[in-house]
Amino acid sequence: MMTELPTTASELTVSGLKKHFGQRTIWSSLSFTASPGSVTAITGDSGSGKTTLLNCLGLLEPFEAGTIRYGEWQFGPKVKAGIQRRYLRQVLGFLFQNYGLIDRWSVRRNLLVPLQVRTGSRQERASRIHQVLSTVGLAGYEKKLVYTLSGGEQQRVALARLILKQPSVILADEPTSALDQANADLVMRVLKQEAEQGALVLLATHSQSIVDQCSGNIHLSKS
Ligand SMILES: Nc1ncnc2c1ncn2[C@@H]1O[C@H](COP(=O)(O)OP(=O)(O)OP(=O)(O)O)[C@@H](O)[C@H]1O
Numbered sequence: 001m002m003t004e005l006p007t008t009a010s011e012l013t014v015s016g017l018k019k020h021f022g023q024r025t026i027w028s029s030l031s032f033t034a035s036p037g038s039v040t041a042i043t044g045d046s047g048s049g050k051t052t053l054l055n056c057l058g059l060l061e062p063f064e065a066g067t068i069r070y071g072e073w074q075f076g077p078k079v080k081a082g083i084q085r086r087y088l089r090q091v092l093g094f095l096f097q098n099y100g101l102i103d104r105w106s107v108r109r110n111l112l113v114p115l116q117v118r119t120g121s122r123q124e125r126a127s128r129i130h131q132v133l134s135t136v137g138l139a140g141y142e143k144k145l146v147y148t149l150s151g152g153e154q155q156r157v158a159l160a161r162l163i164l165k166q167p168s169v170i171l172a173d174e175p176t177s178a179l180d181q182a183n184a185d186l187v188m189r190v191l192k193q194e195a196e197q198g199a200l201v202l203l204a205t206h207s208q209s210i211v212d213q214c215s216g217n218i219h220l221s222k223s
Helices: 050-057 080-090 105-113 122-135 151-165 181-197 208-213
Strands: 012-021 025-033 038-044 065-070 073-075 092-095 169-173 201-204 218-219
Touching: 012 038, 012 050, 025 050, 025 065, 025 218, 038 050, 038 181, 050 080, 065 208, 073 080, 073 151, 092 181, 105 122, 105 151, 122 151, 151 181, 169 181, 181 208
Parallel strands: 038 201, 038 218, 092 169, 169 201
Antiparallel strands: 012 025, 012 065, 065 073
16 A cells, blocks of 8 residues: 655665667666665666666556565556656656756746745745755746756756756666766755765766766666
8 A cells, every 4th residue: 555655765776677769678687776775777778678667667668577676666567657757757857858848937936846845934945945946046036937958957957957856766868978077066965965865866977087976886787
């Protein structure tokens, strides 16, 4: 029986995951465990399935066999839409290259989304948004429309949203690849801080210097 209570930190256990696209098998039996507090790099050649794995873990992409377990949550190839929505809302946070922001909304409106489920006055929410925008180097950006921002600025709004949501499981797809060094450092600092606060971070990357900053590594081989 699934509860609506906040999810406490748990291990993420993936067992026997199988994924194919048409005739091509991406993995036939992928298994691993990731612990709360860890930042795990997902590495492998281009086409080895790093993005596909993050999509499967985020229940954005179906898989053919295996299970994904996180605390009380357990998913096989068939996931009910209602449970998927609750898992997305209560557990997951994404840092993907298309950012997942609503372009035509202001920065403030985008950032109010993760705050809506929390209590607090209008003033408290405004102050929290102000604070988090300062953290990501975007102080005063509340009223700007997202589509008017650069790619790097949008990425930092997505980072601010992640900080506000405080998800238990963070899935990041090459989160630093399009950024300058200062912003790449900021992203890694935030992801490590989230992990220190109990989140579990899985991060696809081609960069050895990012791998060196992670606590573990899942290496995918091209089949
Ligand atoms: N929707 C899809 N339909 C068919 N094939 C797909 C689809 N999505 C991905 N693939 C294939 O699955 C394989 C893995 O793709 P994926 O994007 O996960 O690799 P990756 O390791 O993230 O690559 P890169 O490092 O280049 O980003 C590739 O061969 C890709 O062409």
